[in-house]
Amino acid sequence: MNTISSRYNPQTVEDSRRDLWEKDHVFHAQANRKKNPFAIVIPPPNVTGILHMGHALNNTLQDILIRYKRMKGFEALWMPGTDHAGIATQNVVEKQLAKEGKTRHDLSREEFLQRLWDWKKQYGDTIIHQLKKLGSSCDWDRTRFTMDEPYSKAVNTVFIRLYKKGLIYRGRYIINWCPRCHTALSDEEAEHKETQGALYHIRYPLKDDPSEHVIVATTRPETMLGDTAVAVNPKDARYKKLIGKILILPLVNREIRIIADDFVDPQFGTGAVKVTPAHDPNDFQMGQRHDLETINILHEDGRMNENAKQFNGLDRFKARTAVIEALQKENLLERIDEHLHAVGHCYRCHTVVEPYLSRQWFVKMKPLAKPAIRVVKNGQIKFYPERWTKTYLNWMENIRDWCISRQIWWGHRIPVWYCKACGEDRPIVTDQKPGHCPCCRGKDLRQDPDVLDTWFSSWLWPFATLGWPKRSADLKYFYPTSVLFTAPEIIFFWVARMIMAGMEFQKKIPFSDVYIHGTVRDAQGRKMSKSLGNALDPLEIIQEYGADALRFSLIVNSGQDLFIAKEKFEIGRNFANKIWNASRLILMNTTDISTLDLHKNFKKLKTKDLPLACQWILSKLQTTTQDVETAIERFRFSEAETLVYDFIWKNVCDWYLEMVKSRFNEKEVQIVSLYILDQSLRLVHPFMPFISEEIYHNMTSDKKILSLQNWPTIDHRIKNPAMEQSMEGLFAVIAAIRNIRAQWHINNGADLCCILQCSANEYRFFESNFSVLETLAGINDLRLSQAPVKTKDMATALCGKIKIFIPLKGLIDVEKEQKRIETEIENCRHSCENLSKRLNDTSFLKKAPKDVVEKEKTRFAELSAKISELEKTLGDLA
């Protein structure tokens, strides 16, 4: 290693480390009675996917936790896999077909599906390979796919169970229809975007008196062709006398009635609403209340159909213009107002969706939501950050039924058959094609052509990946899983539904913690996307900076939403380089020490006899380990990472190594340095697995794998907070001397005398660390003085030398400091008085909750201690 370049080169390292892990199946986990399980399921990326920054962040977070837990001795399973992503994947393959000038209808269903499977075989693992490049320590042997045979079994089982329970039904309702994908979408799959549109005011003449008319306002004028009523609020005085009258629907000359319905808001538009039951969800409900006819005016591809009369065949948006022109011609268009409103778009292809009346399968959600609400409310499942709990509960409490059928071919075919004789009203719900119809014994059976929403399989992920519906040992051991990591936009699609499925089918929560991370944005705060062209490709970053650098930089920025520009990755790259070089320094100077016996040798050392620098860094190591653990357990990953960064860079490199580099000839210094390196590598490993593995694996003569080593254990006997504090004082003094030296432009080693005036305690401390002080401060004549330095001493010290006199207290303004401490003491006393008043007040003691009282008591004790400490400091100052 000592001959290796001084610059860390991740490209030469990462592939081989990955091979090392894969070859030995290092990350394979199995039901193991001797250990505690810890499981994470990956949010399965789409098979269409290529790695983007969101994935990089999401998977790095998971990897940090799973590697940490693995090192902590858990049987840590990270379950990987991919999602078939129904519409998304079908779209990709249809685009391929389009290049050949074909549509899927030019192929048979089977041929088309074959194309999809071929595609999946060829590209479906792309994302998995890319996740590996990131360093993800998944149990790759278990990689699942949502359309695997056993997984499909789970999907069908769920469908059948819910159907039998009455929680799945089929019916004609208004759903969101994507005219480009030719399929129904769930409410969650229709993205509402603010759009500048127009509010068209149209005159509908009265039948009895064509000179009179009612003006209706609409944002989608073409839907008027399907109107079957006009509705007004029954309390609206303007229209009261018109209720029940007949209007002539312009352009189609259909007679429609004016009805009264509370739904109508008299304040909006003209207070009169055109009712189109086949093309608007509210109108549909009104239609049901008033028994109105539904007239469908659209083909599935968004063109007008024969019901649109002269507009037949026109695309819906062309029809809009045509309808407006026709109305203008007949002088029936009152006016057009600008209008900002939310328009639904397909979440996959961004086409404007149409509310469309069709027969679909639905899941009744309210009964499923109930237990899922309960487990979040009672804290069995916690969200991080906590505020997402509210978002979740709000959605769950207003949940609507879930449209699960999709009119596409790629996905789980709905396990339902229809008998030709008995018709679609008698669906046969079963896993396998039945031999005959159970009611008429007819043999002409046809399976429902539709497939299930892709989320209808994803919501089973935490247990279907573990073998359910089989009662596998894995399921028993690893379920419920521990933490779920995901992005906020997935809470409704996936997280909520997984909780419902878990409660329904396992009677247990699927995971206990949900960590919601931020969205990765560009430097301007825009969401990274291919279409905007602002996306940074993680693979490019890995190529240029290394996977460790990518991981480190993402996490360190990951408090909330991340604003990422390419330069942000330098911090990770530089840190990796720093680790590399610090390791070189240590390894070059510790060749006498066998790494085999490192821990044994270390244990033999008597900490108290070690050089101060060693004692200090060892103590700092304990503190850091403790803090990092706490941070990780609280899911404060960027904090944990910063702690490791500061420990290695600022403590180990900037101070420790600088203090000991001249003493590497001492054996115990070598042992401690090597030990610190060993432990540091363990600390960084969850964050930067490649470089840490590389250094560790190569420095151990028996080629141990770091991924399988233990997390550092904290030895409280080595911990010495008081000494840490003293050392920091020492560092401050050194900095002050250096500053003066710099200001005076005195070179290192110049003839310079420096007298430090310090307290008795400090005197003892500095005296024993004289050489360190001199070396680091660059002073060759350093003197300490407990007494105030007198002019005479100065004069002696100054013979022919440049003078520096630093009263240690001079680092701070003594008077100011005294004042500050005095006020501080006064404040604390005040607080103590208040507290003691309350603690002696019996009514307070009765009323206040126990923990509050306890807290105040602790606070009182703390404050008292603080006061005496402050008083002591004050005494020292004087």
Add this chain to the structure above:
RNA sequence: GGGCGCAUAGCUCAGCUGGUUAGAGCGCUGCCCUCACAUGGCAGAGGUCGAAGGUUCAAGUCCUUCUGUGCCCACCA
């Protein structure tokens, strides 16, 4: 319309249950290629913590209002 965030150094952000002198990285200034590292070292400058009130012995932190800004949800056509 409802809900949730954010506003702290030139920039990007930490700052958790109020409590020493508000921190980091980048950028900036000065001095250094010293044999681990210039992807580096040392030192330094830079902050009325968005505004106004309030609670408190004590407020960046808690409360109210306002301003700016971002996101999510929602069937006002």
